[in-house]
Amino acid sequence: MSTERRRRSSERSQGRGTAAIPQLPLRRVQNPYPPMALLSADQIEAIHEASMHILENFGIEVMSPRALSLFEKAGAKVDHATQTVWLDRGMVADALKTTQSSYTLTPRNLARKINLGGNDINFTLVAGPPNVHDMERGRRAGNYADYCDLVRLAQHFNCIHMIGNQVCAPVEMPANSRHLDTYFANVTLTDKSFHVSAIGRGRALDGIAMMAISRGLTLDQMRDDPGVTTIISVNSPRRFDDMMAEGLMTMAEFGQSVAVTPFTLMGAMSPVTLAGALAQQNAEALFGVVLTQLVRPGAPVMYGAFTSNVDMRSGAPAFGTPENTKANIASGQLARRYSLPYRTTPGSASNAADAQGTYETMMALWGAVLGHGNLVYHAAGWQEGGLTASFEKLIIDVEMIQHMMEFLTPIEVNEGELALDALGRVPTGGHFFGEPHTLERYSTAFYQPMLSNWQNYEAWQEAGGLDATARATRLWKKALEEYVEPEMDVSVREALEAYVAKRKEEIGVEEP
Incomplete structure (x- = not known):
């Protein structure tokens, strides 16, 4: 986006x-x-044993001769x-x-760096769906225009x-090179860290290289200052x-973050019991952790569940079942047993951005938070x-995440918060609406929701009688109007474009 277009976008977002x-x-x-x-x-x-x-x-089983x-x-x-x-x-x-109990991912905007470990908690965009949906256009195959909007x-x-790996797959693009286009969108339309695809060495290295270019660093400089992460899915x-x-x-070799994550669905890819599933998950996760350290001792790695x-x-x-929620909490205990940062997930099996989608996601989200997911x-x-990937569900989830963030804000107990002067001034049976203590704090006293009515x-x-899903439609459209593309130096953008063009030429073009 040109400087003039960014200026007009900023004016629209501030002057409407x-x-x-x-x-x-x-x-x-x-x-x-x-x-x-x-x-x-x-x-x-007992689970460890x-x-x-x-x-x-x-x-x-390891199907890589190099790993063997x-x-x-x-x-x-x-x-x-x-x-x-x-x-x-x-x-x-x-x-x-040799593993690290916490580490930092630094994107091109230093204000957006995130810490993985300790008491820090970070939330990402959904990653990997082949489809996309909104209430106005319905369900459709993933595509690049929707990808960029998400x-x-x-x-x-x-x-x-953080941005996940391909919020929806742009299926109209060649499968062997579409990761370059999605990385380009991630690094130009946002200034946040992102997840790279680790399906083979080439895709992983492309993501690392493009983040390095955006930060003005070499690959060697990125080894000890990671900027991207990936999820390694175990075929449980x-x-x-x-x-x-x-x-x-590849990620470990270049010092970038890896979350080793078994996909253990009880009754299918793991035993039907929670204890058995956790034992299997733990073994598979630890196996991947060991491999990262054999490649490069000290390589940043997370316990994924x-x-x-x-x-x-x-x-x-x-997803979002009681068993899923318990697994999210218990897996955090296992991650802490090994002093590893912890990756977890809320989820839902609902086919719509409805009550089921919300309560299942919130159930699993509580498990992630109570389990101290990083x-x-x-x-x-x-x-x-x-x-x-749902536009409306994204808005509903943002509301839930913000609720959770406010829940995680500690309660203050001090002279001003105890409000004894106000309590003494308000007579029995009175109210606090006009009390100076209230008037000083009313605009910031409570969380202001964006979706709740x-x-x-x-x-x-009288306002239209819209339910939360319908209001979410209005909000994602308004958010796109308010969006302002983060500034990027012209030379950096040109370097990224040149890298993408060069790699596409090397890879060759396949039919989508």
């Missing part, structure tokens, strides 16, 4: 007749409360014929000694701290495919079990 969408300011979000513990210390150790038994006796060689060189038992690796607990313990919304809302049960393994090793259940009547995945992935826009029934009807 209607007020801007209320939202919380950009800030570091931390969880000041003790993490919830569903499992006792003995139960955590079961995980060690899996690694030592059952093994993990790394494990073998480090002393693991390797069967190249079956591509199986067995780890002893000593190798796991040694790898955990990324703009992520930039506009301060509570979304107990399989790392070659592309995921190569992506993991995505354990939920299936509907045993149909086999369909279910990276809450797929936090905004997830619909249809992750198969659709607190009108009485008659006023709500």
Whole structure:
């Protein structure tokens, strides 16, 4: 976008007749409360021991010759014929000694850096759906125009701290090079960190390189100052495919963040019991952690968890269930057992941005927060079990995230907050509306929602009688009007364009 177009966009967002969408300011979000513990210390150790038994006796299939060689060189038992690796607990313990309990991701805007670990909590845009939906245009295949609009919304809302990997797949573009276009949108339409695709070495390295260009750094300079992350999905049960393994090793080699995340759906890809699923998840996650440290000791890595259940009547995945919520909390306990940052996810199986979608997501979101998740992935826009990115659901989720952020703001107890003077001035049976203590604080005393409607029934009807989903439609459209593209030096943009053009020429063009 030209400087003149950005100026006009800024003027539109600041000078329109209607007020801007209320939202919380950009800030570091931390969880000041003790993490919830569903499992006792003995139960955590029992799960750990079961995980060690899996690694030592059952093994993990690794479909990458390079990874097999790394494990073998480090002393693991390797069967190249079956591509199986067995780890002893000593190798796991040694790898955990070199991991980091927290680290920072720095994008091109230093004000947007995020900390992964400790009490910090960060929320990301939904990632990976092949479809997109809004209430006006309906469900459709993912495309680049919608992709860019969803990324703009992520930039506009301060509570979304990071862009996920392809908020929707732009299926009209060649599959072998579309990641370059989505990276370009991520790094130009936003100034936030983003998730790169780790399906093989090339896609991972392209994301690292483009973030480095946007920051004016070399790849070597980025090794000790990471700017991007990825999710390594384990093909549960107990399989790392070659592309995921190569992506993991590339990210670790260049010092970028990796969240090793088994996809354990109880009753399908893991045992039907929560304890068994957690033991399997733990073994698979630790296996990936070990691989990152064999590539580069100290490489930033997160404990990833995505354990939920299936509907045993149909086999369909279910999210936001009580079991999913308990898994989110318990997985946080396991991550802390190993002093690793923790990635978790809220989700819903609802096919619409409706009450089901909201209560399932909120249920899992509470699990993520109570479990002290550091990276809450797929936090905004997830619909249809992750198969659709929804504009309305994104708005609903932003409202829920902001509610959670305000819940995480500690209660102040001091002379002004105790309000004894005001209590003494208001007579018995009186009210506090006109009290100076109230008048000094009324505009900032409580969270101001952007989506909730607190009108009485008659006023709500007179205003159109819109439910929350219909109001969400209005809000995402208004947010796109308010969006302002972050400034980027012309030379940096040209360098990014040149990189994309060069890589597309090297890759070659495939039919979409």
